[in-house]
Amino acid sequence: MKHLILSTTALALSAGLAFADTVRMGTEGAYPPYNFINDAGEIDGFEREVGDELCSRAELTCEWVKNDWDSIIPNLVSGNYDTIIAGMSITDERDEVIDFTQDYYPPTASAYVAGSEDVDLEGGIVAAQTATIQAGFIAESGATLVEFATPEETIAAVRNGEADAVFADRDFLVPLVEESGGDLMFVGDPVPLGGGVGMGLRESDTELREKFDAAITSMKEDGTLNELLVKWFGDEVATY
Missing domain, CATH: 3.40.190.10 (Periplasmic binding protein-like II)
Structure with missing residues (x-):
C-alpha cells in the first residue's frame, strides 16, 4: 500500500459531503494492481472492484475521479471528491488532517x-x-x-x-x-511500514465513514474481501 507524507495542514471547514446524490471516489489510477487505467481508458484494479462493491452495499451512487498522488489529500479536503481509495496507508500523521475507515487491506x-x-x-x-x-x-x-x-x-x-x-x-x-x-x-x-490501507474521508463526513465501515465489515465477514485480495494479489497475500 502507498504511504503519503502530508504536504498540507489545511482543513476544509465546509467541504463536508452532506450526502450529495453522488459520492465521488478519488484514486490515482497509476498504482497497479491497486488502481490503474485499463485499455478502455477506465479506472480498474483491486480498489475499483472493492469500491464498487462497497458503494453497492452502502446503497450509494458513486463515480470515480482520477487525481495525481501528490495532491490527493489536499483535493479531498478542498472538496474535489469525497473519498480517497488509492492504496493509502492509515497513519497518525495523516489522521490529523483527514479521517479513515477501517482497513480494507491488511498491513504489509x-x-x-x-x-x-x-x-x-x-x-x-x-x-x-x-x-x-x-x-x-x-x-x-x-x-x-x-x-x-x-x-x-x-x-x-x-x-x-x-x-x-x-x-x-x-x-x-x-x-x-x-x-x-x-x-x-x-x-x-x-x-x-504503515497500518493497513483504508479509505480517506473528510473529518466532517462521519455518516459517510460509518456507511463505508459497515460495508467493509460485511465484506470481511462473508469472505468477499478475501476473494478480491487473492484475485488481485495472489494466494500469498495477507487476508482477513
Missing part, C-alpha cells in the same frame, strides 16, 4: 528491489515516490534519496542506472520482479 511490508544483489542499501542511491513514507524512511536511513512523481519513474531509475535500488510497497513490486526476466530482484529485508 515495503521492500527494496535492485538490478543486482550487491547493492549498498545503506550508503547507495535509493529511489522512492515523492511524498511517501518510503521516501521519508530512506531520507533518514543514511542512503541518498532520489524522489520521483510516479512509481513507474522509480523503477525506470533503477533500470537506467540513476538509482541503485527502489524502495516501495512489496505488493506493487512483486509483479514487476516476476515479469522482469531476472533483471530486477528483491534485496535486503522487508521493512514493515
Whole structure:
C-alpha cells in the first residue's frame, strides 16, 4: 500500500459531503494492481472492484475521479471528491488532517528491489515516490534519496542506472520482479511500514465513514474481501 507524507495542514471547514446524490471516489489510477487505467481508458484494479462493491452495499451512487498522488489529500479536503481509495496507508500523521475507515487491506511490508544483489542499501542511491513514507524512511536511513512523481519513474531509475535500488510497497513490486526476466530482484529485508490501507474521508463526513465501515465489515465477514485480495494479489497475500 502507498504511504503519503502530508504536504498540507489545511482543513476544509465546509467541504463536508452532506450526502450529495453522488459520492465521488478519488484514486490515482497509476498504482497497479491497486488502481490503474485499463485499455478502455477506465479506472480498474483491486480498489475499483472493492469500491464498487462497497458503494453497492452502502446503497450509494458513486463515480470515480482520477487525481495525481501528490495532491490527493489536499483535493479531498478542498472538496474535489469525497473519498480517497488509492492504496493509502492509515497513519497518525495523516489522521490529523483527514479521517479513515477501517482497513480494507491488511498491513504489509515495503521492500527494496535492485538490478543486482550487491547493492549498498545503506550508503547507495535509493529511489522512492515523492511524498511517501518510503521516501521519508530512506531520507533518514543514511542512503541518498532520489524522489520521483510516479512509481513507474522509480523503477525506470533503477533500470537506467540513476538509482541503485527502489524502495516501495512489496505488493506493487512483486509483479514487476516476476515479469522482469531476472533483471530486477528483491534485496535486503522487508521493512514493515504503515497500518493497513483504508479509505480517506473528510473529518466532517462521519455518516459517510460509518456507511463505508459497515460495508467493509460485511465484506470481511462473508469472505468477499478475501476473494478480491487473492484475485488481485495472489494466494500469498495477507487476508482477513
